[in-house]
Amino acid sequence: VQLVQSGAEVKKPGESLKISCKGSGYTFTTYFIAWVRQMPGEGLEWMGIIHPGDSNTRYSPSFQGQVTISADKSSSTAYLQWSSLRASDTAMYYCARHASPRLATVDFDYWGQGTLVTVSS
Amino acid sequence: QSVLTQPPSVSAAPGQKVTISCSGSSSNIGNNYVAWYQQFPGTAPTLLIYDNNKRPSGIPDRFSGSKSGTSATLGITGLQTGDEADYYCGTWDNSLRAGVFGGGTKLTVL
Numbered sequence: 466v467q468l469v470q471s472g473a474e475v476k477k478p479g480e481s482l483k484i485s486c487k488g489s490g491y492t493f494t495t496y497f498i499a500w501v502r503q504m505p506g507e508g509l510e511w512m513g514i515i516h517p518g519d520s521n522t523r524y525s526p527s528f529q530g531q532v533t534i535s536a537d538k539s540s541s542t543a544y545l546q547w548s549s550l551r552a553s554d555t556a557m558y559y560c561a562r563h564a565s566p567r568l569a570t571v572d573f574d575y576w577g578q579g580t581l582v583t584v585s586s
Numbered sequence: 587q588s589v590l591t592q593p594p595s596v597s598a599a600p601g602q603k604v605t606i607s608c609s610g611s612s613s614n615i616g617n618n619y620v621a622w623y624q625q626f627p628g629t630a631p632t633l634l635i636y637d638n639n640k641r642p643s644g645i646p647d648r649f650s651g652s653k654s655g656t657s658a659t660l661g662i663t664g665l666q667t668g669d670e671a672d673y674y675c676g677t678w679d680n681s682l683r684a685g686v687f688g689g690g691t692k693l694t695v696l
Contacts, residue, residue: 511685526682564636569618571686
């Protein structure tokens with residue numbers, strides 16, 4: 466099982482961005498994929514999840530309306546996107562796979578390597 | 587402020603035991619399973635404990651988890667210098683209808 470994320474990004478405030486997380490070694494449509502933010506020197510923040518099988522998506526209230534999570538079954542890839550970045554979006558973003566089919570859980574058995582997003586003018 | 591409360595730091599000597607607490611409420615820990623993660627600087631977290639007290643394959647039995655009411659505890663015995671890392675608890679929150687993490691605890695092995 467592997468989750469491979471897209472590379473680091475440097476963007477300006479107001480720009481849009483879409484980062485990716487490609488799953489392999491398992492049936493991508495079977496497990497939820499979550500996105501987790503880690504700001505510099507800070508802790509983990511659960512952003513939201515998607516079930517690639519039916520695109521059922523859930524967002525943390527803190528991130529609802531700020532980002533969009535999507536998935537493409539045909540390419541076994543999940544996405545996290547912003548329409549207008551802010552400096553406060555500067556962080557490492559991880560995708561992670563649910564260890565079980567349950568929705569209401571935070572046990573992630575496989576993680577991507579992380580995508581560093583830097584937003585600066 | 588994190589929904590789950592962890593001590594910012596703990597420390598102990600090599601070979602000793604340490605516990606890390608994670609305090610929540612009935613909307614999260616009290617009614618859901620807890621997971622624990624270990625994170626070394628510059629790397630992704632690793633799942634240590636899931637479903638309150640289960641260890642994924644490959645995780646040594648020096649690591650243990652427990653839950654009582656609205657609190658959970660991670661225990662590490664036989665401390666090694668290689669255990670120095672940040673540790674996070676996480677669970678689902680029924681009120682937020684979202685996952686939540688603790689603020690993290692930095693373990694120092696003196």
